[in-house]
Amino acid sequence: MLTSSQNVPVFLIDPLILELINKDFEQVKNTSHGSTSECKFFCVPRDFTAFALRYHLWKNEEGWFRIAENMGFQCLKIESKDPRLDGIDSLSGTEIPLHYICRLASHAIHLVVFHERSGNYLWHGHLRLKGHMDRKFVPFRKLQFGRYPGAFDRPELQQITVDGLEVFIPKDPVRFLEEIPHSRFIECRYKEARAFFQQYLDDNTVEAMAFRKNAKELLQLAAKTLKKLGVRFWLSSGTCLGWYRQCNIIPYSKDVDLGIFIQDYKSDIISAFQDVGLPLKHKFGKVEDSLELSFQGKDDIKLDIFFFYEETDHMWNGGTQAKTGKKFKYLFPKFTLCWTEFVDMKIHVPCETIEYVEANYGKTWKIPVKTWDWKRSPPNVQPNGVWPISEWDEVIQLY
């Protein structure tokens, strides 16, 4: 069943089998090549077995199809344009393979083509059937991969022997399995971004470029720090708008904005940022209500972290005016998180980006606005009372 894959750089990503292997991990690791007769894992009844194909290591693409077909496989190849060229002015090139599905009798092998992307991650494409393709080739709806494009951290691999077959699997199958349900990836809207820059010329002054460079470094540092802590975060406010509207950092935005769910809050966030040279600038609110942290990056760039609170039908984050102790509430429709690529990083954004951006900036978000008052401009701001003076020392901390 698997031999055709032997000369192809693949690793096993099938959730069902990985799960089984993981349960029996110690035993699997200790089994030597001998016990070929047993078929504990690969013979579990199912329609597909999914493998990731590491495309950049693949050398014999042309010949491979033929070999598979000679072995009796029927193969389907799904290709598409290369998203890595989308961000660049009007390039079009050879299509890249996204999925191979090869069936033999009632079973099929799904080769999910993993492509290397900038930001040190692996990407696979959306499995979309073209007009002439056989819709009943395999039960497509049962596929575990391909409903959406996906992004994964590049896993370290290990070779193991399963049912007498040597296969590569992720070294940490649990982690990989956890990534699968949250792997959905959305591409930046490069075409719209280009249209935006045609209308509003890009700012290429030395200051703008310096800001972008510093903001990018700050974002990368913040991402690294939060990843180490295991804290999920996403691009919020102006940084999110910059990604969505122009696939870049807005040069006049003056800060980098991130969102974190309050349930992901960890008390060592502040010290972790301090350790990497980002001292706390202010802290507003408290964990139970309207928490907001602000760190000082170099060259006067601020890193703002807003904590999001979930209600039954919406999400919100809080704001505090230091002078008056006034509280504000910014409401958002509920959203989930998707991966995207931004300034050479794999990073989260709300999947429902347009709703998120429109909540924050209104329907006119496409028009650049350079003066923005956080207390009045956003359409989703609501007054939320005033902090009692007795709490000010705790909820308004300026450094």
Added chain:
Amino acid sequence: MDDWKASSLIKPFGARKKRSWYLTWKYKLTNQRALRRFCQTGAVLFLLVTVIVNIKLILDTRRAISEANGDPEPEQDYDEALGRLEPSRRRGSGPRRVLDVEVYSSRSKVYVAVDGTTVLEDEAREQGRGIHVIVLNQATGHVMAKRVFDTYSPHEDEAMVLFLNMVAPGRVLICTVKDEGSFHLKDTAKALLRSLGSQAGPALGWRDTWAFVGRKGGPVLGEKHSKSPALSSWGDPVLLKTDVPLSSAEEAECHWADTELNRRRRRFCSKVEGYGSVCSCKDPTPIEFSPDPLPDNKVLNVPVAVIAGNRPNYLYRMLRSLLSAQGVSPQMITVFIDGYYEEPMDVVALFGLRGIQHTPISIKNARVSQHYKASLTATFNLFPEARFAVVLEEDLDVAVDFFSFLSQSIHLLEEDDSLYCISAWNDQGYEHTAEDPALLYRVETMPGLGWVLRKSLYKEELEPKWPTPEKLWDWDMWMRMPEQRRGRECIIPDVSRSYHFGIVGLNMNGYFHEAYFKKHKFNTVPGVQLRNVDSLKKEAYEVEIHRLLSEAEVLDHSKNPCEDSFLPDTEGHTYVAFIRMEKDDDFTTWTQLAKCLHIWDLDVRGNHRGLWRLFRKKNHFLVVGVPASPYSVKKPPSITPIFLEPPPKEEGAPGAAEQT
């Protein structure tokens, strides 16, 4: 996302809905117990048939709807627009067996129409002079090649002969003259036209008009000619209308063995012409080269970007040499084509490589610049793991040891921050000034023409401030500017590992190429072991230069440095000469010396802190600029630096062209 779980209950493509409908009916039926069993079974069978018919109907409707909608909603995941199948291109019933061809020749306009479709039209002023040649596929009538040879100018007739000889027998050839096509049409070319059966071609005179249609290898299918009545006037416009019988497809194709490679070859050869033996039926030249792998290849995973325009024959030559170089990895190569040109893309596909087209967005030099930027950005996007990229152009040959040269030197780029690039090209490496393929230099100028770019340099410094289209800058001139180069140097070989064969580039003309590029030395020795590579690092190189200068013999400064006798008739010696160079940017004497040595003199290249290194008569020849160079301390007190007077004010250089 999360809610999308594999479920055996969900039948593909809406079958579930149909089933429940069927169940309802069945349920109703079984309730009517009065019905006889026979009737029941019959009804069920009937229903089954109806259901199947219905399912088919529904599916068909869905198909029709998605066809009508064009692009599907992203949520309709697996149902992309259907039925965008190409409508059959065949006209009427059965293919036509005759083409009607019109060919027009005149002073200011030429055109060619095939079956009413204009395939060539040129009435631009001051352009397109000479003989236009079109090649049609004899079975399909498709245009396979379109060229113009300005045979008013020298050597263009040689190019035409070369081209016509490469056209496969049986193809339909169309020729037409615009303005003047005879002045430099020499005997060889005329003889070739005669061999094609042309009457007027071999006798073509000054400002004659001429239109010709024929098969390669005969027969002639039509010809018209009008003599110019006087030196100052042109022949009358001629319009040739003729029928061209089409031959069968089998006749037009070769019978190569059915392999993947030959499938590529067949696709290529049925589309384009003018590539000679690659399309030869009997003995086609290989399109796969499998050169020896390079042991311990450090550049195996370095992406190679080939920057190309619309010069497919150049690209063909370039890729052949690239794919023949030891240690090449074809899957790392990407060809970036500036514009939506088909033929370069065909060449790329012939070799089974990756090709990317770039829609032009600005003009002339700025466009080249933007093309470079897009290509480099794309290269690092496609190979996010790469720390370097090799940059090549379509008009370069690469040496057989090109990758070996890079493999041996690339670690320098990682270990030495004071380096800007590694280049395969030595600006001063001519046949008479380069000698040692194992020798490397450090130079303050950036030669380009086959070079390695560090990703961090590109991503952190160059890309963010790359000149915008309205700047109209040359990318290479911009890269040479001190703001970009910031005192860093490039590593180059004494004997170049690339050869610039292009003549019809944006910045090149034939004379210019002849004078500055043709006699460039190019390494042809495989597997050269580079000498003492680590001595190219910043500090080590200074030690090396001091050692060299200490052992160098000082030449007789009373002699004329332009004379051959300036250097003794020895071999393997190291000599040094001191020239006047008042400040870092005073190149007066150097430029005069470069000129009389017949090396690059249009701007200053190849210097390292006021020192130039080259070979003369197989001796290493060092030139030190005094007092600007720090190596001036090596000058014996008795020696007066050589001063060469620049010529009195007149333009010495042929045009303001520059190198790449």
